[in-house]
Amino acid sequence: MTLADTKKNQWVTVSAIGGERGFRRRLLEMGFVAGTPVRIVRVAPLGDPLELEVRGGRLSLRAAEAKSITVAPGSP
Secondary structure (H helix, E strand, O other): OEHHHOOOOOEEEEEEEOOOHHHHHHHHHOOOOOOOEEEEEEEOOOOOOEEEEEOOEEEEEOHHHHOOEEEEEOOO
């Protein structure tokens, strides 16, 4: 399951991050580390971008980028 497939306000846990090396590094710097709980807070009207809550902070990702993040059901 990817982060893009997650429903709004559902907590999930990051399992793996795919994509190019620079992209993975940027996500790791923002706190997307394996085992980290994440949830989608808001979705833009056309479905892109997604507002996420990660480690107490909020950030936005494009839906295409969220498809590179593998997640598992989890809780905060």
